[in-house]
Amino acid sequence: MTTDRSNETWLADLQAIGAQQDAAIQDLLSWLERRLFYYLRDRSDLRRLNGDEIAQMAADFAQDSVLIILKKSDQFQGRSKFTTWAAKIAVHQALGELRRARWRDVSLDELTADGSFEPDFLNTEQATPEQKALQSDIIATVMDVMQNELSERQRQALYARLVLGVPSGLLAEQMNTNPNALYKLIHDARKRLKARLVDRGLSPEDALSVFS
Amino acid sequence: MSLFYKLLRMLALTKERELTCSEVNELLDYYVELEQSGENVKALMPTMTQHLRICPECKEEYDALKKITGIEPIMATAQEAS
Numbered sequence: 001m002t003t004d005r006s007n008e009t010w011l012a013d014l015q016a017i018g019a020q021q022d023a024a025i026q027d028l029l030s031w032l033e034r035r036l037f038y039y040l041r042d043r044s045d046l047r048r049l050n051g052d053e054i055a056q057m058a059a060d061f062a063q064d065s066v067l068i069i070l071k072k073s074d075q076f077q078g079r080s081k082f083t084t085w086a087a088k089i090a091v092h093q094a095l096g097e098l099r100r101a102r103w104r105d106v107s108l109d110e111l112t113a114d115g116s117f118e119p120d121f122l123n124t125e126q127a128t129p130e131q132k133a134l135q136s137d138i139i140a141t142v143m144d145v146m147q148n149e150l151s152e153r154q155r156q157a158l159y160a161r162l163v164l165g166v167p168s169g170l171l172a173e174q175m176n177t178n179p180n181a182l183y184k185l186i187h188d189a190r191k192r193l194k195a196r197l198v199d200r201g202l203s204p205e206d207a208l209s210v211f212s
Numbered sequence: 213m214s215l216f217y218k219l220l221r222m223l224a225l226t227k228e229r230e231l232t233c234s235e236v237n238e239l240l241d242y243y244v245e246l247e248q249s250g251e252n253v254k255a256l257m258p259t260m261t262q263h264l265r266i267c268p269e270c271k272e273e274y275d276a277l278k279k280i281t282g283i284e285p286i287m288a289t290a291q292e293a294s
Contacts, residue, residue, distance in 0.1 A: 179232075
Protein backbone atom coordinates (compact mmCIF):
# COMPACT_ATOMS: atom_id res chain seq x y z
CA MET A 1 0.00 0.00 0.00
CA THR A 2 1.26 3.48 -0.77
CA THR A 3 -0.11 6.87 0.14
CA ASP A 4 3.01 8.86 -0.71
CA ARG A 5 1.84 9.53 -4.23
CA SER A 6 2.15 13.04 -5.65
CA ASN A 7 -1.10 14.91 -6.22
CA GLU A 8 -0.82 14.24 -9.95
CA THR A 9 -0.33 10.53 -9.36
CA TRP A 10 -3.31 10.32 -7.03
CA LEU A 11 -5.52 11.93 -9.65
CA ALA A 12 -4.15 9.81 -12.49
CA ASP A 13 -4.55 6.59 -10.51
CA LEU A 14 -8.06 7.36 -9.27
CA GLN A 15 -9.19 8.35 -12.74
CA ALA A 16 -7.58 5.30 -14.37
CA ILE A 17 -9.41 2.08 -15.19
CA GLY A 18 -8.96 -1.39 -13.73
CA ALA A 19 -6.28 -2.51 -11.27
CA GLN A 20 -4.54 0.87 -11.14
CA GLN A 21 -7.74 2.57 -10.00
CA ASP A 22 -8.70 -0.29 -7.67
CA ALA A 23 -5.35 -0.03 -5.89
CA ALA A 24 -5.63 3.74 -5.48
CA ILE A 25 -9.18 3.48 -4.17
CA GLN A 26 -8.14 0.81 -1.69
CA ASP A 27 -5.18 2.91 -0.51
CA LEU A 28 -7.33 5.98 -0.04
CA LEU A 29 -10.05 3.99 1.71
CA SER A 30 -7.56 2.44 4.16
CA TRP A 31 -5.86 5.78 4.78
CA LEU A 32 -9.12 7.53 5.59
CA GLU A 33 -10.58 4.64 7.56
CA ARG A 34 -7.63 4.46 9.95
CA ARG A 35 -7.54 8.18 10.56
CA LEU A 36 -11.29 8.41 11.02
CA PHE A 37 -11.11 5.51 13.48
CA TYR A 38 -8.55 7.32 15.66
CA TYR A 39 -10.49 10.56 15.46
CA LEU A 40 -13.88 8.98 16.29
CA ARG A 41 -12.39 6.88 19.08
CA ASP A 42 -11.29 10.04 20.88
CA ARG A 43 -14.62 11.89 20.60
CA SER A 44 -16.27 12.23 23.99
CA ASP A 45 -19.78 11.89 22.55
CA LEU A 46 -18.92 8.44 21.12
CA ARG A 47 -17.42 6.92 24.28
CA ARG A 48 -20.51 4.70 24.67
CA LEU A 49 -19.45 2.78 21.53
CA ASN A 50 -16.97 -0.10 21.67
CA GLY A 51 -13.98 -0.49 19.39
CA ASP A 52 -15.80 -2.65 16.86
CA GLU A 53 -18.65 -0.18 16.58
CA ILE A 54 -16.23 2.72 16.10
CA ALA A 55 -14.34 0.69 13.49
CA GLN A 56 -17.58 -0.01 11.62
CA MET A 57 -18.55 3.65 11.77
CA ALA A 58 -15.11 4.68 10.45
CA ALA A 59 -15.39 2.12 7.64
CA ASP A 60 -18.84 3.39 6.65
CA PHE A 61 -17.78 7.04 6.69
CA ALA A 62 -14.62 6.26 4.71
CA GLN A 63 -16.62 4.31 2.12
CA ASP A 64 -19.15 7.14 1.67
CA SER A 65 -16.36 9.69 1.52
CA VAL A 66 -14.40 7.86 -1.17
CA LEU A 67 -17.47 7.83 -3.40
CA ILE A 68 -17.80 11.60 -2.97
CA ILE A 69 -14.06 12.12 -3.53
CA LEU A 70 -14.19 10.13 -6.77
CA LYS A 71 -17.11 12.25 -7.98
CA LYS A 72 -15.36 15.48 -7.03
CA SER A 73 -11.81 14.58 -8.02
CA ASP A 74 -11.96 16.86 -11.07
CA GLN A 75 -12.63 19.78 -8.68
CA PHE A 76 -9.33 19.29 -6.83
CA GLN A 77 -7.28 22.43 -7.45
CA GLY A 78 -4.00 21.34 -5.91
CA ARG A 79 -3.86 24.02 -3.20
CA SER A 80 -3.05 21.31 -0.64
CA LYS A 81 -1.88 17.71 -0.65
CA PHE A 82 -4.48 15.47 -2.23
CA THR A 83 -4.83 13.47 0.99
CA THR A 84 -5.53 16.65 3.01
CA TRP A 85 -8.21 17.61 0.51
CA ALA A 86 -9.67 14.09 0.70
CA ALA A 87 -9.57 14.18 4.51
CA LYS A 88 -11.45 17.49 4.43
CA ILE A 89 -14.24 15.85 2.46
CA ALA A 90 -14.28 12.86 4.82
CA VAL A 91 -14.43 15.10 7.88
CA HIS A 92 -17.30 17.10 6.39
CA GLN A 93 -19.15 13.90 5.53
CA ALA A 94 -18.55 12.20 8.88
CA LEU A 95 -19.36 15.18 11.07
CA GLY A 96 -22.42 15.96 8.95
CA GLU A 97 -23.69 12.41 9.55
CA LEU A 98 -23.03 12.62 13.28
CA ARG A 99 -24.88 15.94 13.51
CA ARG A 100 -27.83 14.63 11.50
CA ALA A 101 -28.04 11.55 13.75
CA ARG A 102 -27.99 13.70 16.88
CA TRP A 103 -30.85 15.93 15.68
CA ARG A 104 -32.72 13.41 13.52
CA ASP A 105 -36.05 13.43 15.35
CA VAL A 106 -36.35 17.11 16.19
CA SER A 107 -38.84 19.21 14.22
CA LEU A 108 -38.63 22.90 13.32
CA ASP A 109 -41.45 23.63 15.77
CA GLU A 110 -39.34 22.20 18.56
CA LEU A 111 -36.20 23.87 17.30
CA THR A 112 -37.70 27.32 17.24
CA ALA A 113 -40.60 27.00 19.69
CA ASP A 114 -39.08 29.45 22.15
CA GLY A 115 -37.29 32.21 20.31
CA SER A 116 -37.39 34.53 23.30
CA PHE A 117 -33.86 33.83 24.56
CA GLU A 118 -34.92 33.14 28.12
CA PRO A 119 -34.61 32.19 30.92
CA ASP A 120 -31.29 30.26 30.82
CA PHE A 121 -29.98 32.58 28.19
CA LEU A 122 -30.02 35.41 30.71
CA ASN A 123 -28.21 33.55 33.44
CA THR A 124 -25.60 35.94 34.84
CA GLU A 125 -23.94 34.13 37.69
CA GLN A 126 -21.11 35.40 39.88
CA ALA A 127 -21.71 39.13 39.42
CA THR A 128 -21.58 41.87 42.09
CA PRO A 129 -24.77 43.95 42.68
CA GLU A 130 -23.24 46.85 40.69
CA GLN A 131 -22.30 44.56 37.83
CA LYS A 132 -25.76 43.02 37.92
CA ALA A 133 -27.39 46.44 37.60
CA LEU A 134 -25.19 47.27 34.60
CA GLN A 135 -25.79 43.85 33.12
CA SER A 136 -29.56 44.26 33.52
CA ASP A 137 -29.44 47.52 31.55
CA ILE A 138 -27.41 45.91 28.79
CA ILE A 139 -29.65 42.86 28.66
CA ALA A 140 -32.76 45.06 28.47
CA THR A 141 -31.23 47.04 25.61
CA VAL A 142 -30.18 43.94 23.68
CA MET A 143 -33.55 42.26 24.20
CA ASP A 144 -35.38 45.39 23.08
CA VAL A 145 -33.28 45.63 19.92
CA MET A 146 -33.76 41.94 19.21
CA GLN A 147 -37.50 42.19 19.67
CA ASN A 148 -37.97 45.33 17.60
CA GLU A 149 -35.24 45.23 14.97
CA LEU A 150 -35.05 41.59 13.94
CA SER A 151 -37.64 39.68 11.94
CA GLU A 152 -39.23 36.64 13.51
CA ARG A 153 -37.30 34.45 11.07
CA GLN A 154 -34.02 36.07 12.08
CA ARG A 155 -34.81 35.58 15.77
CA GLN A 156 -35.76 31.95 15.17
CA ALA A 157 -32.57 31.26 13.25
CA LEU A 158 -30.36 33.04 15.78
CA TYR A 159 -32.04 31.23 18.65
CA ALA A 160 -31.74 27.80 17.03
CA ARG A 161 -28.09 28.28 16.11
CA LEU A 162 -26.81 30.14 19.15
CA VAL A 163 -28.92 28.80 21.99
CA LEU A 164 -29.72 25.29 20.83
CA GLY A 165 -26.68 24.73 18.62
CA VAL A 166 -28.74 23.28 15.78
CA PRO A 167 -26.48 22.38 12.81
CA SER A 168 -26.84 24.83 9.95
CA GLY A 169 -27.56 22.13 7.36
CA LEU A 170 -30.44 20.72 9.34
CA LEU A 171 -31.81 24.13 10.30
CA ALA A 172 -31.62 25.27 6.68
CA GLU A 173 -33.64 22.22 5.64
CA GLN A 174 -36.21 22.84 8.34
CA MET A 175 -36.50 26.51 7.35
CA ASN A 176 -36.79 25.65 3.65
CA THR A 177 -33.58 27.37 2.68
CA ASN A 178 -29.93 26.42 2.12
CA PRO A 179 -26.93 26.78 4.46
CA ASN A 180 -25.48 29.77 2.60
CA ALA A 181 -28.78 31.65 2.69
CA LEU A 182 -29.17 30.74 6.35
CA TYR A 183 -25.68 32.08 7.08
CA LYS A 184 -26.62 35.32 5.32
CA LEU A 185 -29.88 35.57 7.29
CA ILE A 186 -28.01 35.23 10.58
CA HIS A 187 -25.14 37.45 9.44
CA ASP A 188 -27.63 40.17 8.51
CA ALA A 189 -29.27 39.74 11.93
CA ARG A 190 -25.92 40.06 13.72
CA LYS A 191 -24.94 43.13 11.69
CA ARG A 192 -28.30 44.79 12.35
CA LEU A 193 -28.16 43.99 16.04
CA LYS A 194 -24.63 45.30 16.34
CA ALA A 195 -25.41 48.52 14.44
CA ARG A 196 -28.53 49.27 16.48
CA LEU A 197 -26.67 48.68 19.74
CA VAL A 198 -23.93 51.05 18.60
CA ASP A 199 -26.65 53.59 17.65
CA ARG A 200 -27.77 53.42 21.27
CA GLY A 201 -24.24 53.99 22.53
CA LEU A 202 -23.56 50.37 23.44
CA SER A 203 -20.71 48.63 21.62
CA PRO A 204 -20.59 44.83 21.98
CA GLU A 205 -16.95 45.14 23.03
CA ASP A 206 -17.85 47.46 25.94
CA ALA A 207 -20.80 45.27 26.88
CA LEU A 208 -18.56 42.21 26.90
CA SER A 209 -16.29 43.78 29.49
CA VAL A 210 -19.26 44.08 31.86
CA PHE A 211 -20.02 40.36 31.55
CA SER A 212 -16.49 38.98 31.72
CA MET B 213 -19.57 31.01 29.43
CA SER B 214 -23.18 32.24 29.56
CA LEU B 215 -25.21 32.32 26.38
CA PHE B 216 -25.60 36.07 26.66
CA TYR B 217 -21.83 36.42 26.77
CA LYS B 218 -21.63 34.20 23.71
CA LEU B 219 -24.10 36.46 21.89
CA LEU B 220 -22.13 39.58 22.76
CA ARG B 221 -18.87 37.91 21.76
CA MET B 222 -20.44 36.90 18.45
CA LEU B 223 -21.61 40.48 17.86
CA ALA B 224 -18.17 41.84 18.71
CA LEU B 225 -16.64 39.49 16.13
CA THR B 226 -19.24 40.34 13.47
CA LYS B 227 -17.78 42.00 10.37
CA GLU B 228 -19.44 43.68 7.43
CA ARG B 229 -17.97 41.13 5.04
CA GLU B 230 -17.67 37.51 6.18
CA LEU B 231 -16.99 34.22 4.46
CA THR B 232 -19.84 31.70 4.30
CA CYS B 233 -19.41 28.13 5.56
CA SER B 234 -19.07 26.92 1.95
CA GLU B 235 -16.29 29.39 1.25
CA VAL B 236 -14.50 28.36 4.42
CA ASN B 237 -14.84 24.68 3.58
CA GLU B 238 -13.39 25.36 0.14
CA LEU B 239 -10.19 26.73 1.68
CA LEU B 240 -9.96 24.63 4.84
CA ASP B 241 -7.37 22.10 3.58
CA TYR B 242 -5.12 24.93 2.39
CA TYR B 243 -5.53 26.80 5.69
CA VAL B 244 -4.69 23.73 7.79
CA GLU B 245 -1.61 22.91 5.73
CA LEU B 246 -0.38 26.49 5.89
CA GLU B 247 -0.78 26.44 9.66
CA GLN B 248 0.91 23.06 10.00
CA SER B 249 3.84 24.34 7.98
CA GLY B 250 4.33 27.15 10.53
CA GLU B 251 2.76 30.03 8.60
CA ASN B 252 0.88 32.76 10.49
CA VAL B 253 -2.57 31.95 9.14
CA LYS B 254 -4.27 34.51 11.36
CA ALA B 255 -2.39 37.24 9.51
CA LEU B 256 -2.49 35.58 6.09
CA MET B 257 -6.16 34.61 6.11
CA PRO B 258 -7.93 36.79 8.71
CA THR B 259 -11.44 36.27 7.32
CA MET B 260 -10.99 32.49 7.62
CA THR B 261 -9.80 32.88 11.20
CA GLN B 262 -12.73 35.17 12.00
CA HIS B 263 -15.24 32.66 10.62
CA LEU B 264 -13.68 29.83 12.62
CA ARG B 265 -14.09 31.88 15.80
CA ILE B 266 -17.76 32.48 15.10
CA CYS B 267 -18.98 29.21 13.56
CA PRO B 268 -18.87 26.12 15.82
CA GLU B 269 -19.42 23.65 12.98
CA CYS B 270 -16.61 24.94 10.78
CA LYS B 271 -14.40 25.10 13.88
CA GLU B 272 -15.22 21.47 14.64
CA GLU B 273 -14.28 20.47 11.09
CA TYR B 274 -11.08 22.51 11.27
CA ASP B 275 -10.11 20.82 14.56
CA ALA B 276 -10.92 17.39 13.14
CA LEU B 277 -8.95 17.98 9.97
CA LYS B 278 -5.95 19.18 11.93
CA LYS B 279 -6.13 16.12 14.11
CA ILE B 280 -6.63 13.64 11.28
CA THR B 281 -3.81 15.01 9.17
CA GLY B 282 -1.53 15.80 12.10
CA ILE B 283 -1.45 12.38 13.75
CA GLU B 284 -0.25 10.65 10.61
CA PRO B 285 3.34 9.74 11.44
CA ILE B 286 2.70 8.08 14.81
CA MET B 287 -0.43 6.31 13.71
CA ALA B 288 0.90 5.06 10.40
CA THR B 289 3.95 3.62 12.10
CA ALA B 290 1.85 1.81 14.71
CA GLN B 291 -0.56 0.44 12.12
CA GLU B 292 1.98 -0.71 9.62
CA ALA B 293 4.05 -2.44 12.29
CA SER B 294 1.03 -4.50 13.37
